Amino acid sequence: xxxxxxxxxxxxxxxxxxxxxxxxxxxxxxxxxxxxxxxxxxxxxxxxxxxxxxxxxxxxxxxxxxxxxxxxxxxxxxxxxxxxxxxxxxxxxxxxxxxxxxxxxxxxxxxxxxxxxxxxxxxxxxxxxxxxxxxxxxxxxxxxxxxxxxxxxxxxxxxxxxxxxxxxxxxxxxxxxxxxxxxxxxxxxxxxxxxxxxxxxxxxxxxxxxxxxxxxxxxxxxxxxxxxxxxxxxxxxxxxxxxxxxxxxxxxxxxxxxxxxxxxxxxxxxxxxxxxxxxxxxxxxxxxxxxxxxxxxxxxxxxxxxxxxxxxxxxxxxxxxxxxxxxxxxxxxxxxxxxxxxx
Amino acid sequence: xxxxxxxxxxxxxxxxxxxxxxxxxxxxxxxxxxxxxxxxxxxxxxxxxxxxxxxxxxxxxxxxxxxxxxxxxxxxxxxxxxxxxxxxxxxxxxxxxxxxxxxxxxxxxxxxxxxxxxxxxxxxxxxxxxxxxxxxxxxxxxxxxxxxxxxxxxxxxxxxxxxxxxxxxxxxxxxxxxxxxxxxxxxxxxxxxxxxxxxxxxxxxxxxxxxxxxxxxxxxxxxxxxxxxxxxxxxxxxxxxxxxxxxxxxxxxxxxxxxxxxxxxxxxxxxxxxxxxxxxxxxxxxxxxxxxxxxxxxxxxxxxxxxxxxxxxxxxxxxxxxxxxxxxxxxxxxxxxxxxxxxxxxxxxxxxxxxxxxxxxxxxxxxxxxxxxxxxxxxxxxxxxxxxxxxxxxxxxxxxxxxxxxxxxxxxxxxxxxxxxxxxxxxxxxxxxxxxxxxxxxxxxxxxxxxxxxxxxxxxxxxxxxxxxxxxxxxxxxxxxxxxxxxxxxxxxxxxx
Numbered sequence: 018x019x020x021x022x023x024x025x026x027x028x029x030x031x032x033x034x035x036x037x038x039x040x041x042x043x044x045x046x047x048x049x050x051x052x053x054x055x056x057x058x059x060x061x062x063x064x065x066x067x068x069x070x071x072x073x074x075x076x077x078x079x080x081x082x083x084x085x086x087x088x089x090x091x092x093x094x095x096x097x098x099x100x101x102x103x104x105x106x107x108x109x110x111x112x113x114x115x116x117x118x119x120x121x122x123x124x125x126x127x128x129x130x131x132x133x134x135x136x137x138x139x140x141x142x143x144x145x146x147x148x149x150x151x152x153x154x155x156x157x158x159x160x161x162x163x164x165x166x167x168x169x170x171x172x173x174x175x176x177x178x179x180x181x182x183x184x185x186x187x188x189x190x191x192x193x194x195x196x197x198x199x200x201x202x203x204x205x206x207x208x209x210x211x212x213x214x215x216x217x218x219x220x221x222x223x224x225x226x227x228x229x230x231x232x233x234x235x236x237x238x239x240x241x242x243x244x245x246x247x248x249x250x251x252x253x254x255x256x257x258x259x260x261x262x263x264x265x266x267x268x269x270x271x272x273x274x275x276x277x278x279x280x281x282x283x284x285x286x287x288x289x290x291x292x293x294x295x296x297x298x299x300x301x302x303x304x305x306x307x308x309x310x311x312x313x314x315x316x317x318x319x320x321x322x323x324x325x326x327x328x329x330x331x332x333x334x335x336x337x338x339x340x341x342x343x344x345x346x347x348x349x350x351x352x353x354x355x356x357x358x359x360x
Numbered sequence: 361x362x363x364x365x366x367x368x369x370x371x372x373x374x375x376x377x378x379x380x381x382x383x384x385x386x387x388x389x390x391x392x393x394x395x396x397x398x399x400x401x402x403x404x405x406x407x408x409x410x411x412x413x414x415x416x417x418x419x420x421x422x423x424x425x426x427x428x429x430x431x432x433x434x435x436x437x438x439x440x441x442x443x444x445x446x447x448x449x450x451x452x453x454x455x456x457x458x459x460x461x462x463x464x465x466x467x468x469x470x471x472x473x474x475x476x477x478x479x480x481x482x483x484x485x486x487x488x489x490x491x492x493x494x495x496x497x498x499x500x501x502x503x504x505x506x507x508x509x510x511x512x513x514x515x516x517x518x519x520x521x522x523x524x525x526x527x528x529x530x531x532x533x534x535x536x537x538x539x540x541x542x543x544x545x546x547x548x549x550x551x552x553x554x555x556x557x558x559x560x561x562x563x564x565x566x567x568x569x570x571x572x573x574x575x576x577x578x579x580x581x582x583x584x585x586x587x588x589x590x591x592x593x594x595x596x597x598x599x600x601x602x603x604x605x606x607x608x609x610x611x612x613x614x615x616x617x618x619x620x621x622x623x624x625x626x627x628x629x630x631x632x633x634x635x636x637x638x639x640x641x642x643x644x645x646x647x648x649x650x651x652x653x654x655x656x657x658x659x660x661x662x663x664x665x666x667x668x669x670x671x672x673x674x675x676x677x678x679x680x681x682x683x684x685x686x687x688x689x690x691x692x693x694x695x696x697x698x699x700x701x702x703x704x705x706x707x708x709x710x711x712x713x714x715x716x717x718x719x720x721x722x723x724x725x726x727x728x729x730x731x732x733x734x735x736x737x738x739x740x741x742x743x744x745x746x747x748x749x750x751x752x753x754x755x756x757x758x759x760x761x762x763x764x765x766x767x768x769x770x771x772x773x774x775x776x777x778x779x780x781x782x783x784x785x786x787x788x789x790x791x792x793x794x795x796x797x798x799x800x801x802x803x804x805x806x807x808x809x810x811x812x813x814x815x816x817x818x819x820x821x822x823x824x825x826x827x828x829x830x831x832x833x834x835x836x837x838x839x840x841x842x843x844x845x846x847x848x849x850x851x852x853x854x855x856x857x
């Protein structure tokens with residue numbers, strides 16, 4: 018029983034932390050739970066949520082993508098420039114094209130050029146960011162295409178359009194990860210690339226695809242940000258890659274690869290958004306917001322890494338006669354004799 | 361020293377792993393403890409080392425009841441354990457001497473600055489005692505696994521030692537290294553040290569132990585002097601059945617040639633290799649380490665593709681450039697290292713089985729999960745795998761069950777040719793017998809099997825025909841009565857006897 022509860026605490030820690038933090042803020046300020054404010058949070062979290070979705074794929078593969086912030090800015094700027102002369106459709110294609118191409122470059126560097134993802138994407142982060150600044154000469158590019166601005170500003174059914182995009186991304190990419198052969202292969206490669214290769218999986222192709230997905234979602238996040246502000250800022254998205262990684266980690270995806278899920282990353286992104294929003298409402302110094310976010314990240318990882326210590330604590334409260342000292346994980350061979358299912 | 365355990369019980373999560381174990385060992389005696397995986401051997405070791413204090417029962421040293429609550433308690437009384445995972449205790453970049461005296465509680469080599477020369481000299485001395493001739497200044501990572509293990513033993517010798525527990529010490533050693541270890545153990549015994557030796561391998565028990573204890577399901581099922589017992593009695597006590605059923609070889613050879621390899625070569629690993637395998641046949645390949653027998657399988661499976669020669673499957677010449685292609689052509693492969701190259705330890709048990717067969721129940725890339733579950737369940741049923749829940753991670757299974765899972769993976773795919781290398785390595789006796797049955801079942805369904813194994817009794821018993829390789833070439837083909845241990849060794853070693 019207690020093991021089940023603890024597993025729940027561990028697996029759903031992001032959701033539980035979200036509930037606890039949200040409840041606390043709701044008690045402290047009545048404005049928090051108004052529809053307007055909640056929609057604000059969703060809107061504010063949408064960029065990080067999309068970046069985190071792509072990042073989840075990459076991190077399950079035990080890789081990392083530091084360049085998503087720069088890709089966001091580059092494709093936002095590319096879209097804005099194309100929109101000056103072309104239709105929305107062409108603009109979106111151009112923006113997504115930039116994201117896909119950037120992701121492809123990352124993927125090729127990590128696989129074919131055999132570079133560690135941390136270094137490769139640190140490099141491309143700088144390259145893409147520099148290119149954006151060079152193209153714009155550091156100036157924001159304004160957008161006045163009404164149809165495009167709707168991406169960030171329309172409210173179909175009273176909900177901001179970016180929220181619909183995030184919902185669609187959650188459904189699509191969640192489905193892709195959990196229900197398809199491609200998703201199964203992602204987990205397999207992240208868990209054990211050599212075994213994956215010997216199982217007939219094209220490991221390079223899987224990794225490249227994940228970076229491409231990450232780049233593509235970054236470009237969609239770029240649309241949202243550009244459309245909301247009516248300008249493409251060359252410095253947009255700076256630092257967002259770290260928020261996205263934080264959201265993924267809070268959501269329970271393991272940096273070691275092979276484990277994780279998309280829903281957790283979304284909840285992680287919303288949690289970060291709730292903390293920002295709540296501290297604003299409570300008039301806490303904006304300089305302290307980083308501290309609060311940092312503590313949440315540390316707590317999330319602490320719960321993951323110390324679930325056995327918590328189990329001990331739990332047993333102590335319950336005065337369970339079996340729990341004596343930890344860590345003494347039951348030896349798997351020997352522990353499951355009586356509960357085992359036999360086939 | 362005399363160590364006695366009386367009626368020791370130990371449970372984890374309310375599941376009893378040791379159910380009243382009695383044993384004793386005296387100075388100058390080598391006691392072997394054998395048992396299948398899960399029999400409780402490792403827990404037993406941890407009780408003796410103080411790492412897992414028992415729930416009930418008594419531990420006596422020289423007749424006095426003692427409490428071993430922590431590993432330090434046991435060490436103070438001269439009990440040292442060399443665990444199977446002893447490599448974790450080595451600091452690879454430190455020198456051998458530094459590794460040896462990494463715990464210098466008494467400050468023998470100075471308390472602030474280390475007297476390196478003194479340390480070096482003492483290291484030389486203790487290593488000389490056991491005939492380990494290495495430079496004490498060399499980094500520990502320059503030693504072989506066998507030498508590192510000796511180093512661990514030497515490390516315990518530098519403290520007071522009365523009882524040495526060795527947990528599967530020969531698991532990573534070759535024949536020659538093992539012999540050296542046995543010499544060392546024997547000399548320790550002569551010095552009056554009591555030795556507890558945990559192992560899977562019966563030959564070793566018969567060779568070095570004075571007495572043997574068999575554990576099964578947390579109980580002692582046999583306690584004899586090795587002089588007065590036999591291997592088959594020990595096996596019977598381990599598995600609760602006799603040795604005769606152990607290699608349940610069935611022959612299913614048909615007339616159809618499934619695989620034809622002609623003049624195959626792969627870089628410097630092997631050359632000019634020609635053989636055929638019929639469907640339903642088990643073709644064994646034997647040879648000493650480094651003869652290229654494993655490389656043949658890896659080449660046929662496309663891991664390191666052939667550099668010359670031809671491969672024909674059912675009369676059709678094919679080229680295999682990658683494992684993906686090999687699988688599509690109906691070839692399966694079981695790697696000798698199931699953890700590094702076989703399983704996805706963090707993924708659910710069922711996903712590990714279906715991974716190569718996903719195409720069979722995928723529509724537009726989407727997995728039909730009900731069908732997947734049904735198909736995997738059908739396969740797993742035949743494997744006799746023990747697990748708590750199908751969503752449990754594969755890493756939670758014991759070695760034998762993990763290996764059976766790999767067999768399940770390929771039984772689901774039903775390849776026409778199955779390549780397997782060391783399919784029973786690190787697997788307990790009970791699971792071994794079950795794996796042999798799985799091999800039979802595959803052969804019966806018409807699969808052509810190539811079995812590469814270093815375990816000679818297994819190779820001989822399970823193969824319809826055996827090829828012997830030496831230095832990258834086939835030197836003999838043996839079948840029938842010729843297929844025996846001395847012939848294989850003769851050709852494998854190239855001796856003239």
